[in-house]
Amino acid sequence: MGRHLGLPVLLVVLAILLFVQFAVAADEGFGRHFNYFETASFPHRVDGAVVATTFGDPAKAQAFTVNLLRRDQHEKLAGVSGKSWQQSFTEAVQRSHERVAFYTLKLSPDAFGSQEFQSPVKAGNGEYLMTLTLGSPPQSFDVIVDTGSDLNWVQCLPCRVCYQQPGPKFDPSKSRSFRKAACTDNLCNALPLKACAANVCQYQYTYGDQSNTNGDLAFETISLNNGAGTQSVPNFAFGCGTQNLGTFAGAAGLVGLGQGPLSLNSQLSHTFANKFSYCLVSLNSLSASPLTFGSIAAAANIQYTSIVVNARHPTYYYVQLNSIEVGGQPLNLAPSVFAIDQSTGRGGTIIDSGTTITMLTLPAYSAVLRAYESFVNYPRLDGSAYGLDLCFNIAGVSNPSVPDMVFKFQGADFQMRGENLFVLVDTSATTLCLAMGGSQGFSIIGNIQQQNHLVVYDLEAKKIGFATADC
Incomplete structure (x- = not known):
């Protein structure tokens, strides 16, 4: 009788083993491509202080690294945000949809050759900011960083129409290294939309939501600080905006990292190699993200x-x-x-x-x-x-x-x-x-x-x- 009972039990055991093996194999069909994370490893809410990073001596480097801060990190440091992490993230998603809508407008065949230049950046649509220092003596500003545009600009005095920003605007009268660009300057010809008045090169950028910046193209000494030292570069072309409409995330202006000759990286290529890199920290992290101009370690x-x-x-x-x-x-x-x-x-x-x-x-x-x-x-x-x-x-x-x-x-x-x-x-x-x-x-x-x-x-x-x- 034991033999007769043993066979069904054995069959059941074999069936269970086969089922488990099949289930594991089915999972492993994708399992080697699955990544398993504790819940806390997925990006979610973050509390605490934002951490900036100090880098090496710029005088000894073939590259220079500065800090990038996400908008939510920047707002927390500035003490201007009472938003929850979830609200900040949802707003960032909304800005992504808006940015794509403006890219769609900009990249459509009908938009090519338009008399009005439109960048896909919506006012306040930048997600990372850095500190830009201009002038002699230096004046520092927090600006949006954007790989989708070229022109660098800040709000300037005397301001005819300007949006509200934390801190003072750039004052050219206080800098001994400031000079306006002539209409014959090569970088004036790189502007997508320009005008000339009294041999001064003037620019106009209109963004996708009709926010805009207008002013004089100018040259100034730019200084980048990474916590360990400062790298200064003379004759940096930027827009001195005296008529600006929008909010631009409360930043003082914008830095372009596009491929055109006006971008920050293109202008720094005379000092460093024509390369830049970044390493963006996860949404879980309170640390700043490094942005490096020039060659990096392999x-x-x-x-x-x-x-x-x-x-x-x-x-x-x-x-x-x-x-x-x-x-x-x-x-x-x-x-x-x-x-x-x-x-x-x-x-x-x-x-x-x-x-x-x-x-x-x-x-x-x-x-x-x-x-x-x-x-x-x-x-x-x-x-x-x-x-x-x-x-x-x-x-x-x-x-x-x-x-x-x-x-x-x-x-x-x-x-x-x-x-x-x-x-x-x-x-x-x-x-x-x-x-x-x-x-x-x-x-x-x-x-x-x-x-x-x-x-x-x-x-x-x-x-x-x-x-x-x-x-």
Whole structure:
């Protein structure tokens, strides 16, 4: 009788073992591509003091590093923000949608050749700020940093129309190194919209929401301070804005890191190599993010992809995105999804520090949503209050997991872990949302996806490099 009972028991045991093995194998089919994080590892609310970083002696370096602060960090340091982390993040997501809307307007074929130059930056739409010091003796200002524009400018006295900013405006009369640019200066010709009055070069930038800055193009000594010392560069061209409409995040102006000759990095290339890099800390971090001009120490695992030329929009940093993998599985996307139409300038993929969340062209974004809906089995939640489309309820989940994602660029794989993809958006840390959105006709790689990566812009070799890093 024992033999007859033993066989069913044995069969049950074998069935259980086979089921467990199948379940584990099914999970491991994606499991090697999953990253498991404690709940606290996903970006969520942060409390405490913002930490600035001090770097080495600039006199002994071939590069110079300054601090970047996110808007929420800057507001906390300035003591002007009573917002919760969730409110700050939701506003940043909204600014991402607005920025994409302005890019859509700027990159449309109808906009090319318009008499009015429009930058895609909305007033207050920058996500990182740095300190810029101008003049002799020096005057310091906090300015928005934007890889999507070229002109550097600050509000100047005497101000005919200016928005409110913390601290004083730049006063040219107090600087012995200030001089206005002549209409014959080469950098005057680099302005997209200019005028000439009494041989003084005048500029006008109108942004997507009709905020604007107008004034004189001028030359000044710029000083960058990194806590260990100061690097000064003479004859720095900038806009001395005496008529400015908007809010610009309460900053004194804007610094452009685009590819044009007026940008900060282009002008510093006479002092350092024509390269810059940044390493953005995660939303969990209270530390500042380093922005380096010039050559950096070699990173062993850095991968490069070529900067793609878009003749219609030469300021922006386009790269060739070939495909996307989620959980190790390639998405079914036609190569044309990410292509640039060189006849119109539409399409392509832009690397952008000023957009918080990545915005993928709709066919790619829809495929990403389907993949995560298939792979992630947590209950769905409505994310519309946060401006996001895909959210999950992870209440009671001690070790939440999501599949990683890889952007397959030409010559480089850009791998993103869970912290680059999902954000805990509520105070209870139970609503986990995909930090991405959809865009019409082009894609933007936002700064959440770039966090904890060293991103190198080598403009001498016309390439952009990526390396995973603990920023």
